[in-house]
Amino acid sequence: MKKFWLFVLAVFISLIPGIIGVMFTPSHSDDLWYNALNNSVLTPDGWVFGVAWTILYTLLGIALFLVMKNEKSRQNKSKAYVLFAAQMGLNALWTYLFFGLNFVGAALLCLVALIVISIWMAIAFKPFSRAAYYLIWPYIAWLLFALYLNGTILLLN
Numbered sequence: 001m002k003k004f005w006l007f008v009l010a011v012f013i014s015l016i017p018g019i020i021g022v023m024f025t026p027s028h029s030d031d032l033w034y035n036a037l038n039n040s041v042l043t044p045d046g047w048v049f050g051v052a053w054t055i056l057y058t059l060l061g062i063a064l065f066l067v068m069k070n071e072k073s074r075q076n077k078s079k080a081y082v083l084f085a086a087q088m089g090l091n092a093l094w095t096y097l098f099f100g101l102n103f104v105g106a107a108l109l110c111l112v113a114l115i116v117i118s119i120w121m122a123i124a125f126k127p128f129s130r131a132a133y134y135l136i137w138p139y140i141a142w143l144l145f146a147l148y149l150n151g152t153i154l155l156l157n
Contacts, residue, residue, distance in 0.1 A: 004120035006068055011061030017088050018057050021095035025049075033102055042148055046070040056142055058083075059135045068130035073128050080128065085119035098150065104157065109151045117145050 026034045026046075067080055090113055098107035118140050126133035 007062075007065045009095060010065035010068055011058060012136075014057045014061030014064055014088070015054075015146055017095070017118065018053050018055060018091040021053075023097075024099040025096050026099065034099070036155055039155075040152035043149055043152075044077035052142060056139045060139055063125060063129070063132035063135040066132040067125050070128040075127055080121065080124040083117060083124050087114060087117045087121055090117060104150065105153045108147070108154055111143065111147050114139065115147065 007125060010052060017117045064084055070077075090110055094107050097103045097110055118136065122136040122140065123131050125136060
């Protein structure tokens with residue numbers, strides 16, 4: 001039962017950036033700023049982002065759980081936890097910069113930092129759980145796609 005609650009906690013923690021992001025992400029067709037932007041032809045419909053982020057945050061939560069429950073490792077998990085917290089903070093910050101403040105360039109720089117930290121986090125998770133390491137890569141791939149979308153908006157507007 002203890003592992004179940006640890007799993008629930010890990011997934012909940014991983015959803016925090018998404019919960020914060022909902023406060024700034026456009027949810028209606030009346031978001032004048034976002035709707036006025038020129039976007040990439042590869043920009044998916046809005047509902048795709050909600051589904052993708054929910055899946056990706058859940059995968060991050062599972063990865064965090066796998067690291068948390070690993071009792072065999074003699075290595076200190078502090079670095080992995082700090083990197084996880086840093087990527088969560090940068091993830092929430094990107095949403096605020098992009099949608100909250102409409103700072104597209106600053107959001108792009110934040111996204112680059114987020115990608116670097118996320119790769120570093122994946123590497124830090126690997127000694128504790130190879131599965132956790134692999135669960136982070138879809139998130140990184142989506143971040144790279146987000147980098148393309150953010151960069152395209154910066155160039156086209």
